[in-house]
């Protein structure tokens with residue numbers, strides 16, 4: 001009996017090893033109130049079971065929890081047991097694992113702690129929803145799991161580890177999990193990418209455009225031997241050439257550019273954009289610095305700032321990457337570009353292309369993160 005108990009405890013310890021991440025959900029929304037509903041017959045909230053609906057509302061720095069059995073003011077509370085969240089202006093989502101509610105300046109903060117593999121299945125579902133190949137899903141699961149372990153400090157000091165937007169990794173709860181993503185998380189359970197025995201930085205992006213980017217040419221950070229620029233397959237038919245965003249074109253009128261440049265703080269309110277050109281390229285062919293002209297001066301902007309500034313002001317479809325060249329017209333600029341996203345690390349559509357050609361997820365990861373190996377967390 002004793003031996004059995006010991007074995008059971010050992011099994012429980014091994015099972016419990018990967019720490020569930022603390023993920024802030026609805027991080028892009030300003031939430032004042034949400035409705036909670038159990039996904040099964042009942043769930044738990046603030047130490048009690050509930051079967052109907054509950055409403056959580058943020059006060060200045062506390063919460064009001066209301067249900068059919070009355071209302072209670074709390075500083076914070078936890079719900080668990082599979083809970084649907086919904087509310088005005090937010091998508092209805094199901095969360096497995098604990099949900100911790102708190103309030104700050106009249107707004108709700110909700111932090112979910114899903115089991116790690118549940119979270120990975122959720123992230124993979126959102127990050128590669130256009131892809132079809134199981135081996136690409138598996139590569140994405142290993143990259144997302146490794147990213148999760150390496151980025152638990154993304155929001156340190158804010159009371160959680162990761163947010164649920166593209167800033168960290170996109171995550172929309174358990175009901176958004178696709179069967180292929182669930183199977184990919186399961187098939188690669190616990191596997192992470194290592195470089196010299198340590199977890200690697202597994203950045204990934206949608207479409208590289210034919211060649212990935214060296215991390216140090218995109219962000220002001222030291223080079224990494226496995227985040228170098230790699231040619232994404234044969235020049236005549238790169239692996240990601242099957243992607244809808246492989247090539248893109250955008251026309252920006254100077255009137256629009258003026259508005260965006262003022263919003264981004266590149267120029268002041270009485271200046272107008274009168275021209276834009278690239279002044280420096282990275283060795284892998286992406287734009288690195290741009291020069292924005294106005295009536296009285298030229299402003300130098302990094303291509304990464306330009307990409308983020310235009311994205312925030314005009315949406316991420318306008319300028320999809322920093323791999324483009326510029327054709328200047330009389331009152332507009334024409335951007336002829338390739339790929340989508342920052343270009344660092346794994347190209348998701350390239351992974352799809354490789355998988356369609358018969359490559360396995362280990363080949364895919366080795367291709368985008370050269371010199372790395374797969375190990376157990």
Ligand SMILES: [Zn+2]
Pocket residue numbers: 154155162163164165167168169
């Ligand atoms: Zn984040």
Ligand SMILES: [Zn+2]
Pocket residue numbers: 207208209210211212232238239240347349350
């Ligand atoms: Zn690619």
